[in-house]
Amino acid sequence: MTSAPAASAPETSPATPSPRCLVGVVGLGRMGRAFAENLLADGHPIVVWDAFQTQIDAMARPGVVAATKLADLAECDVVFSSLPDDEAVTAVAAGAGGLVKIMKAGAVHISMSTISPTMSRRLAAWHGECGQGYVAAPVLGNPDLARARTLFILAAGPDAAMQKARPLLDRLGQKLFVIGEDAAAANLVKLAGNVLTALTLQSMGEVLALLRKSGIDPRVGFDIFTNSLFDSRVHRTYGGKIVDERYSPPGMTVPLAVKDLRLALAEAETNSVPMPATSLVRDRLVAMVAHGWADLDWSALGLLAARDAGLPDLVAPSSQAQSDTRGTNAHPDRAAAPVKLIDQVYPPSGSRPAPAGGGSSVLIA
Incomplete structure (x- = not known):
């Protein structure tokens, strides 16, 4: 396996939205929905699709087109996917009526999924054969950070596709690391x-x-x-x-x-x-x-x-x-645990632990 080029210095997200374009979002779990909502907030009209109709319905609002099939994303300039594994990505990208077949030439598929480097290379090859771009952009962070735009995004892909993806990715996280042109490198990192x-x-x-x-x-x-x-x-x-x-x-x-x-x-x-x-x-x-x-x-x-x-x-x-629904993590059934004097936990060098009943602060388990 050839070594990947060194990652670029991280770049802080710009304060202004990226140029407006038609964006598709495939996969509306907690992470995908956060991406869709932030893209919409930046003024992009979006087309959304998920395997579950309830997830699509939950995104109903002005500016959102609910797709009934993947072919409804055919006019999108960029399509984001946020899916759980290689199998789901394969079905969406290479299945009958999948993204590889319906995306227009020059459009870019940005996969935010955590998938195998092998799968990422296949996606890059499939899209490349159809004149489409592919960028792998998995993230470090959770759905809460996605909503707050404070993710760390790891991106890799051909330069032409990256130039189209970069303005959108800049807005979805707090730092973008561009690793190189081999999309698989982002997934391995x-x-x-x-x-x-x-x-x-x-x-x-x-x-x-x-x-x-x-x-x-x-x-x-x-x-x-x-x-x-x-x-x-x-x-x-x-x-x-x-x-x-x-x-x-x-x-x-x-x-x-x-x-x-x-x-x-x-x-x-x-x-x-x-x-x-x-x-x-x-x-x-x-x-x-x-x-x-x-x-x-x-x-x-x-x-x-x-x-x-x-x-x-x-x-x-x-x-x-x-x-968690009570908004607290109180533990009323917690048994009383032994109390240790703070000096017995980490005593100062050369000193003796304070005797029981002394005046030191106490730690209660």
Whole structure:
């Protein structure tokens, strides 16, 4: 596999909307709908399509054309797709009446999906044969960040297609990284990013379970770590979900995470790159599916770590959604945990722990 060109410096999204054009959006899940709403807010007339009519109906508003079939997107200058996996993308792009067959020459398909690099290369070839452009533009971030236009977008594709896609992509995220002309490179970088996130979730879950079982409030550890050496967005965002056991609604469901790590491991095998830690975490995600937690966020790796440590659930996995609808994560059934003096948690160098009953501040688990 040839190495990809170095990514360009990230570019901050411009304050002004991109030139107006007719835009199609295929796939109206939480991410796709956020893209559609932001494109519409920028003044672009949009045509939307989804496999489920209810998703199309939910987008009914002025400026939106509801497509009854993919052929209704034939006049679009650009078509975005936000789909769950290779199979869904293949059906939409190469199936009967799919995008490859109906898009006009010069139009550009921008795939925001997390798919395999192999699939991305196929899409680029299919579109290229029909005189169409193809840009892979997977994202780092979740649907909330998509709505707020604060995603990090990883883009790759031929220069002509990229020039057409760039003004739109600039508006959908806070930073755009243009990786090169090989569309597959963007998908591989995206998979690599998800591997890093999954490994971080596993490690956060383990250390927070260790603190909690030792009688230390895991929020104290979370506060210390994220305000010292581990202050990344991933540690803060997902570590916060773990300490609060806030796993629903999911930003990334467990089956999608399993799929992404499987794709990354397939690329690693093809290139003879051992990834033992990734293999382990992939199996941990499969274990979550076996527990019946497929509808939870992948940060529930922290819940699995707590279960393995013999710790009781603060919120039962089956009641996650109901808990979140109350707008709080209070845990009325939480048993009182041992109290440790703060000096016993991280005593100053050369000092002794304060005696029980002393005047130090206390930490309550």
